[in-house]
Every structure is written in C-alpha cells, then in structure tokens.
Amino acid sequence: MNDQDTIVAVATPHGESAISMLRISGPKCLSLVDNVFKRKSPPRPRRSSHGDYISLSDELLDDVVYCYYQGPSSYTGEDSLEIMCHGNPLIASKVLHDLVGRGCRQADPGEFTQRAFLNGRIDLTQAEAVMELIQARSDKAIRVANNQLRGAFGKQLAVLKDQLLSNVAVIEAYIDFPEEDLPEEQKQAQINGIQKVMTFCSRLIDSSKYAALLRDGVKTLILGEPNAGKSSLLNCLLGFDRAIVSEEPGTTRDFLQERLILGDYSIQLLDTAGLREAEGTIERQGILKTIELAEEADVFLLVVDGSLPCPTLPEEILGKMNSENTIVIRNKEDLPKSEEGYSILSGFSSVSICAKDGNGLEGLRNTLFSLIDSNFSSADDELILINARHSLALNELKECLEQALAKFELDESAELIASDMRGAIDAIGRILGRIDNEDMLDVLFSSFCIGK
Amino acid sequence: MNFLKDPFDVIVCGAGHAGCEAALAAARMGVRTLVLSGNIDTIAQMSCNPAIGGVAKGQIVREIDALGGEMAVNTDVTGIQFRLLNASKGPAVQSPRAQCDKRAYALRMKHVLELQENLQVFQATVTGLIFKDGKVVGCRTNIDVDFHAKTVVITTGTFLRGLMHIGKNKNEGGRMGDYSAKTLSGSFLEAGIELERLKTGTPPRLLGRTIDFNNLEEQKGDFDPTLFAFHDTRDERDLFHVEQKGETLAGWKPGTDQVSCWITYTSEQTANVVNENLHLSAMYGGEIEGTGPRYCPSIEDKFVRFADRSRHLLFLEPEGRHTDEYYINGLSTSLPFETQIEMIRSISGLEEAQLLRPAYAVEYDFAPPTQVFPHLESKKVENLFFAGQINGTSGYEEAACQGLVAGVNAALKVRGDEPLVLKRHDGYIGVLIDDLVTKGTQEPYRMFTSRAEHRLLFNHGSSENRMFDYAKKYRLLADSRISKIEKKRSDIEGCIKWMNSNRVGELTWANLVRRNQPDFEMPKELMGYSKEVRDEAMYQVKYDGYLKREWKQVEKLKNVENIKIPVGFDFLTVNGLKKECALKLNDFQPANLGQASRISGVNPADISILMIRFSS
Ligand SMILES: Nc1nc2c(ncn2[C@@H]2O[C@H](COP(=O)(O)OP(=O)(O)OP(=O)(O)O)[C@@H](O)[C@H]2O)c(=O)[nH]1
Numbered sequence A: 001m002n003d004q005d006t007i008v009a010v011a012t013p014h015g016e017s018a019i020s021m022l023r024i025s026g027p028k029c030l031s032l033v034d035n036v037f038k039r040k041s042p043p044r045p046r047r048s049s050h051g052d053y054i055s056l057s058d059e060l061l062d063d064v065v066y067c068y069y070q071g072p073s074s075y076t077g078e079d080s081l082e083i084m085c086h087g088n089p090l091i092a093s094k095v096l097h098d099l100v101g102r103g104c105r106q107a108d109p110g111e112f113t114q115r116a117f118l119n120g121r122i123d124l125t126q127a128e129a130v131m132e133l134i135q136a137r138s139d140k141a142i143r144v145a146n147n148q149l150r151g152a153f154g155k156q157l158a159v160l161k162d163q164l165l166s167n168v169a170v171i172e173a174y175i176d177f178p179e180e181d182l183p184e185e186q187k188q189a190q191i192n193g194i195q196k197v198m199t200f201c202s203r204l205i206d207s208s209k210y211a212a213l214l215r216d217g218v219k220t221l222i223l224g225e226p227n228a229g230k231s232s233l234l235n236c237l238l239g240f241d242r243a244i245v246s247e248e249p250g251t252t253r254d255f256l257q258e259r260l261i262l263g264d265y266s267i268q269l270l271d272t273a274g275l276r277e278a279e280g281t282i283e284r285q286g287i288l289k290t291i292e293l294a295e296e297a298d299v300f301l302l303v304v305d306g307s308l309p310c311p312t313l314p315e316e317i318l319g320k321m322n323s324e325n326t327i328v329i330r331n332k333e334d335l336p337k338s339e340e341g342y343s344i345l346s347g348f349s350s351v352s353i354c355a356k357d358g359n360g361l362e363g364l365r366n367t368l369f370s371l372i373d374s375n376f377s378s379a380d381d382e383l384i385l386i387n388a389r390h391s392l393a394l395n396e397l398k399e400c401l402e403q404a405l406a407k408f409e410l411d412e413s414a415e416l417i418a419s420d421m422r423g424a425i426d427a428i429g430r431i432l433g434r435i436d437n438e439d440m441l442d443v444l445f446s447s448f449c450i451g452k
Numbered sequence B: 001m002n003f004l005k006d007p008f009d010v011i012v013c014g015a016g017h018a019g020c021e022a023a024l025a026a027a028r029m030g031v032r033t034l035v036l037s038g039n040i041d042t043i044a045q046m047s048c049n050p051a052i053g054g055v056a057k058g059q060i061v062r063e064i065d066a067l068g069g070e071m072a073v074n075t076d077v078t079g080i081q082f083r084l085l086n087a088s089k090g091p092a093v094q095s096p097r098a099q100c101d102k103r104a105y106a107l108r109m110k111h112v113l114e115l116q117e118n119l120q121v122f123q124a125t126v127t128g129l130i131f132k133d134g135k136v137v138g139c140r141t142n143i144d145v146d147f148h149a150k151t152v153v154i155t156t157g158t159f160l161r162g163l164m165h166i167g168k169n170k171n172e173g174g175r176m177g178d179y180s181a182k183t184l185s186g187s188f189l190e191a192g193i194e195l196e197r198l199k200t201g202t203p204p205r206l207l208g209r210t211i212d213f214n215n216l217e218e219q220k221g222d223f224d225p226t227l228f229a230f231h232d233t234r235d236e237r238d239l240f241h242v243e244q245k246g247e248t249l250a251g252w253k254p255g256t257d258q259v260s261c262w263i264t265y266t267s268e269q270t271a272n273v274v275n276e277n278l279h280l281s282a283m284y285g286g287e288i289e290g291t292g293p294r295y296c297p298s299i300e301d302k303f304v305r306f307a308d309r310s311r312h313l314l315f316l317e318p319e320g321r322h323t324d325e326y327y328i329n330g331l332s333t334s335l336p337f338e339t340q341i342e343m344i345r346s347i348s349g350l351e352e353a354q355l356l357r358p359a360y361a362v363e364y365d366f367a368p369p370t371q372v373f374p375h376l377e378s379k380k381v382e383n384l385f386f387a388g389q390i391n392g393t394s395g396y397e398e399a400a401c402q403g404l405v406a407g408v409n410a411a412l413k414v415r416g417d418e419p420l421v422l423k424r425h426d427g428y429i430g431v432l433i434d435d436l437v438t439k440g441t442q443e444p445y446r447m448f449t450s451r452a453e454h455r456l457l458f459n460h461g462s463s464e465n466r467m468f469d470y471a472k473k474y475r476l477l478a479d480s481r482i483s484k485i486e487k488k489r490s491d492i493e494g495c496i497k498w499m500n501s502n503r504v505g506e507l508t509w510a511n512l513v514r515r516n517q518p519d520f521e522m523p524k525e526l527m528g529y530s531k532e533v534r535d536e537a538m539y540q541v542k543y544d545g546y547l548k549r550e551w552k553q554v555e556k557l558k559n560v561e562n563i564k565i566p567v568g569f570d571f572l573t574v575n576g577l578k579k580e581c582a583l584k585l586n587d588f589q590p591a592n593l594g595q596a597s598r599i600s601g602v603n604p605a606d607i608s609i610l611m612i613r614f615s616s
C-alpha cells in the first residue's frame, strides 16, 4: 500500500444526517489531532473527545467530537481519526478542505475498504459487500455530477479545457516537431492564453455561489435605527449574549460578526451600528461601514422598533433591498404598535417579534430559511454550483498555471512548462473525466501542418 | 531439413527492423533461432526515408542499445549525417537523429545477422502458420518446406496483403519491387486473430545530378555528433564496419565529411497542380479507405487541410554515399505518376529533376495490438509473438524496439522464464507497448515525447541507466559491459554527491548548477570523470526537483502496476463489478491492475474492487 499518504473522506452521505462524519486514515492522524485541537496530552485511543476544530487560517470551524484509533486496531488497520461535526454539508466541506490543506489526500471511492482489506482487517466477502454499496453510491454520484456537468458549469469548463489544450498543443508541437516549418514561437500569445484561463478559472471559483457560501456563509446584515433592538436580535438568534444591549442608542459602534447554522445553510450574521443622521464622527464612521457592508450582503434583516413610526433609511441601503433579499422585523411587539409610515415597507415580508423574550423567533427562522433556500438552492442552469472536489481541482488548476507562468517569465525550457501545463490538464480532467493525450494530439494536428 | 536442424526454438518471420532485432535478441540469449525473409537482399531495408532517430525516436534507439539491440551501432557505423534535435531546449527532449547510407545500413545488418551465433538466416516466404492445440508450432513457406519451432515471432511489416497505389494504378506488394504476403493473413483469421487495414505513403526519389542545389538552403550535420550507441561502455571491438572487416573503426569519425540535406518549398504552382488533380489521387479519389497518419500527411492532405498555407517545407535527403538518389521528405503522395512529374517541376530546384522512383501509398493488414499481451505474445494463440508494423506502428525505431522485446520474450518463453515487460516510467519503449496493448491505434502509431507522462525522466543519456536492471536480470549485455555500466552508475552517484557536498562560498555546487548561470564552469575536481558521467550527473542535479516529483508520481502508481491478473481470468466472477465493465475487461484481459486502470470506461471504484480481489 501507499503507506505514506493519509486519506480523508466525508463518510456520511451528503445532506442526509444530523451529524457529518469525516474519516481519516494514515500516518498523519496523530499529528492532526495535535495540530487541529491543540491538545496538551495525547488522545486516548477509541475515546471520544470534544474539541474546537481550528482551521489552518486560525478560524473556528465547528465544535466537534473526534475519536482517534491507533493502528492496527482500526477499521483500516492504520492510524485513523473520525471527526463528527454538525450535520451541515458546508461545515464538513470546510473541514475537508482544511484537512487537504494539511496534506491529506481525498480518498478514492472504496479506498478505506481497500486499505482495510489489504491490512487484513476484513475478509474478501466483507470487503466485496462494502464495495457493492460503494459502487451503487458512486454510480449515483456520477449521475448527479454528470447532470451538473451538462449544465452551465460543464460548458464553462469545456471552454477552459479547449483553451488549455490549444496552449499545450502549441508547446508540444515545438517540442515534438522541431524540424517542421512551424510559425515563430510566440511566448506572449502563450502567456496571454494561460492568463485567460487563469482569470476564467478564478472567476469560476469566485462566482460559484457554493464556494462563496463555503468560505463565508450567507452574508446577512442586521440593520435599523439605533436602539431598534438589532443586538438583541443577534443574541436571540445565536442563543447566547454576544452583543452588548443597552437602552443607550448607538451602543454598537462597529459591526459584529457571528456564524449561525440554519438548516443546510451557514449564515454569517452581521450586527451593525444604527442608521441615523449622525452627530459624532465615530458614529458616522459606523454608519459608513454599514453602507459598505450592505454592498456585499446577500440578505437584509431590517429591524424596526414597532412602537415607533417607520424610520427613514439612507437611499444607499434602501436601493439594495428588495422583496427577495429582505425581511422587515418589527421588534418590540410587546409595546403598543404604531402604523405611521409603514406603507413604504409593505413590499417586504415582515415578521413581528419580541427580541427581549424571544417571541416570534421561530417564525423568523422559518421565513429566513425559506428566503435563503429559494435564493440559493435553485437548480437552474445559470447558477454555478461547484462542490468541494471541484473547487479543489480548480484551485490546483490555478496553481499549475501560476507555476507555468512563472517559468515563462524565467525563460525556462519548454518541457518544464509543459509539465506544469499537463498538471493543469489533469486537474481539469478530474472534473470532466480524464483527458487523454490523444485529445491534445487531435488539437495539435488540426492546428499545425505537421509532416515533412 | 538437416542443415537447418529443425525444430528451432524461435522462428522470426520477416527480417525488417523488427525482425532483425527479434532474431538477434533471441539468438544472443542463447536459443536456436531461424529468421526467414522472402528476399534476404532486403534485410533491414529502409523502405521510407534514409534516417534513424529524431525526437523521442532517438531515445528509443538509445534504449535499444541499452537492451543489447543492434540499431544504434548500426546507425552510428553507417550514418552519414548526425544532428541533435531540440538542442536549444532542455536535455529531456533533446534527441539524436542521423541520415544513414541506406545500402550500408542494410548490408551491415545482414552481415551482423549472418555472423551471429545461434542464428540461421534463410530466404523463404512464409505462407502460413502451423497450429496445434491452440498453439503455434511452426510455419509453411513458398518452397513447400515447413519449419517448426517452440515460438514464432511475426514481423511482417506492410507485407500482409500489401497493396500499393499510384493514382488508379495498383500493385501488390509491401514495398515497391517486393512481393505481398497474401496467404499468411488467412492463417491469422483462422486462429481467430482479427485484422484491420492501415495505410501509409512514401514520396518520390530523385536523381541528385538533376537537382539544382544552387538556390536551396543547406542543412549540415553537427560538428560534434551525438551518437546513438553507448560507446563509453561498449566493447570497442564491436564497432566494426562491414566494408572494413576486422578493423575496429567507427564508420564515421568526427572530422570526416558529413553529407548535407537541402531545404526547398512547394510553390503556388504546386498547390494548383495538386488541387486540380485531387480526384485522381488514390486517397482522395476513393481508391483507399480510412485516414492516413496525421503526423505524416500526404501532400494532398496538406493542401486541402491547410489551404491557407502558401507553401510547404520539403527536405532533400541523400540516400547514401555511393548513390545519387535523393528522398523528398514531405512530398508523400498517391497522385498519378504524370501529376507527380508536374508537381516536381513546380518546386524550386527540382524544375529539371528526374524521378528514380515514383511516390506511392500502401495499404496493408495489421493485427490490432490490443490482441497481444504487454510482452507481445498473442492472447489468442500461445507462443505466437507480434512486433512492428503488424501491431499498427510506424517507423523503424518503433518497429525495432518491439522486435527486441518480442525476441527476448520468445527466448524467455522457450526457457520457461518470466517475460520482460517494460513499464511506462522505464522509457519510451514501455510507453509505446503499453499504449499499443491497452489503447490500440487508429493510425500507424508513431512515438512523440508528449505520449510519455514521465518524459522528464527520459533524457537520452539516461537510457542505459533506465534499462540497466532489465539488461542485467535477463543478461542482455555482455558481462564486461554490465560491469562498465555499474562503474558508470557509481561514478554518476559520486559526481552528484560531490556537487551536493562541496561549496563555493554560501552555495553548494548543486545549488549553483540549479541557478542556471550561463557562464557556469564545471569544477576541475570533476574533470576526471568522463563526459557521459558528468552530463548525466549535471542533468540529475539540475532537474533534481522535477525528477523527484516524477518519481513520486511513479511510486504512487506502482501498487496497481504490481498487482498481476491471472491469464484467462473471468471478471464476471467478481462481486460488485458492473457487468458492462466485467465484459470489457474479459475482452481485454489486462495483465495487471495498472493496465486495467488505463482502459477507457474502467473507473477508480472498479479498480478498488479488483484490487481487493487480486491482492489476496
Ligand atoms: N420592550 C422591548 N424592548 C426591547 C426589545 N428588544 C430590545 N429592547 C430594548 O431596546 C434597547 C436597545 O436594544 P439593542 O439591542 O441594544 O438595540 P440596537 O439596535 O443594537 O442599538 P444600537 O446598537 O445602539 O444601535 C435595549 O434596552 C433593549 O432591552 C423588545 O422586544 N421589547
């Protein structure tokens, strides 16, 4: 076996369970426990522990339960680690990404069973039974992936692939046919071509909502006048006191950020400074910051004090809100209700709550969930959805291209550049299906007149 | 047949580039070998251009030398112009190429065959094979004499039902002036071996004194030639020239005059002639079906597919020192003879040129190579081996290396030993055979460096090192050479160690080498090593990072490569494998899991299942 590498996979099926389990097998397991959970003492084998999963970028991803198994008494027979995180596929993906960043390799289908078998942990019939299951599941996964690849994502990737192949074909033509009457080598054209792919690729990574969600969660801005109860709402949604609440208007000066899990979604909640004609400069800065945050927000939670007349909001913010991204929250429903001026907010869905005692919170959660769900889960073709595997491949593609470009700059020889370019093609092939050298040759021979 | 001492261990049918290497390899391994050729005057004939090597092919020839083959020495001895291609690029893709004296090449090879111990050369055309219990046991010939052997190697090139076309004119034969093996195809079909057709072509030959070289560009050989054989480890005495028997001289020595090639171009007039007569071309007029090789298009193809190009490059290559015949590289065609003349007249320098031989296209049978194992034995008929163009390849070098492998494996089979199978990371020969047997081919297969995923490992100078373990294990080289190579390998190691541990100021020499300084000077401490040793050490030091990366990938794949699949295994018996996949694998009979994983439509989950099944 390939005993140097440590493999990782999400073991629970996507989106079907309350917890997600990641399974890791290989020599790195013990050091992973140390590095991720910052333990003071070594973990006791087969004993579950609680810990904060701290990512490489020092972010708290989730509080998880993990269990370390010492080889050979583990499923695979190697050192193994199981990490149970909250049943949100986004968290699982983030953890997966992080583990890959720490040098683990994503397991091939059936690879754990394969290792278990090869290390003598299970017998042939057991192994085969497991493999049958995996086969059935991977068939389904392939079907799902294929459907996706037929859509916009697939089309965009095919464009990338064609551009790459034609770049590689040029390099290979100069290597393999030095005697031919090929046009002058054009370094700049090559660089341009690669840069084109790179921008395209970055755009694909960035524009993919999934990747953005994976990185940040759904950006949800809590805004409203001072003292409307924004911080109270934040605390309420989080279930613990994160923000300072006081009757003094203008308590929150800078914005606060917290993460919330709602169904399948990870939400980035942002509590902001109250909006009003400012007196102090510090406060004015807070308001400007809120306007800036509004630029990138996915969802707005407009909190109003329901006992007061409807506030007037800055145009910069009002212009960004629409019925699909905004929920009006009429807070303080325990106080007498005012109707003055509320007709201008009639286009938005609205929920009445009392942030002080949590009344109406369930209704708000539901409204928020359906709003996000209808925005992000639509399977329409325009929407580019990439999964963790895809985004890993795209990142690798980018890396290879960066290396190739660097070599162009240094005037390194063609076969070294080609080796990076080949890596790029392999990366894209990991999404689209393996790209054979024959495909490259087809491009080569149709673009160059080879043959003395 | 008394004088022939029938039965033999190995019979090689055909004495082209594949056949010669097969026969020599088997005989040199000590088994009794017979090589049959329909015409022994055409042994090792260069049917197409008078050149050996080129990008990737040059590496193949050096690998052949490292495995004890003859092609490299034969080229060095009979070469009349040597050039290192890609000299301006990195060492991994630099390749030697030589123009050879066509007659000298063939004649020397014939002589080597004649002198070879354990080898009998005999002139007879093989007309059919003799089978017994699903195995081949010998062959029939046109002189009504049967020959028997434990193994048979088929190296019949383009001769199987060969049909040549010049416009509407047709001639039977595998090469102009030669015959066609018409009945042998029947034997294969009878044994259940499928055959398909391929086509290729060759350009006209001209009389040199009728060419006007004045306005043509001259292409000279390198002042300091790169030879093919590893003369630093070879025994000096095996470098002999047939015309100077007993002398230990290289046929070509630095300072001797090399001959030049010449460059010219097609003209607008050429394009007109071709375009107006397209319907008369055998290939475009529907006389031949199927597409020709993409890398060697006919001139018709070039003008049709690249209509925007105003001219096409042509090389005039001399065919030898003692002939005035020139080969026009780039003008392969199946247009009628009159059109060929018109075409020639339209080319600068060739206005008055006389044709010595017309261009023609040739169609022939080949046996799709997915029907052989990686050691080149037929999956259908035991003891029957295939090598060369019959496996769908093109080129002398591609043919020769397969011949060598088939010859070695026929001998190993006779001895009951494990076959020799080169891996994809060993060298171009490994890539070539693996591509053939796992993917098959739609056109005559030619090697390109781009086919090798590990090409950075395949610089030509390392061929001997890369083949060494096999050469030693199968005793393909003389003991004296084996020990010289061992010495060379340890010298290379020593050289590298020195560069890694000695410093110039802050940096080690190795660091300095990797810095890419143009004025880098070899430290005098290393000048005691031979140039070959220093070059190889420099390569390994300079590309250290890349080579390590390649090896890491190789290691990763090794697991699956090492898991063998028993011959005749029924994949339908594997639980969990999809039926569709099982049937495909049954059809294919991959020899190991690595090969199985490269078959299209077999996915990683399937391989996991198989891994479990076979590693028990
Ligand atoms: N009666 C009543 N009071 C509430 C409710 N929610 C919040 N409050 C009170 O309103 C005051 C302001 O609440 P905060 O949550 O600090 O308001 P904010 O919008 O964050 O204010 P700034 O940060 O100053 O802009 C506090 O005294 C809260 O106790 C509610 O539902 N009912």
Ligand SMILES: [Mg+2]
Binding pocket: A230, A231, A232, A243, A244, A245, A251, A252, A272
């Ligand atoms: Mg506040």
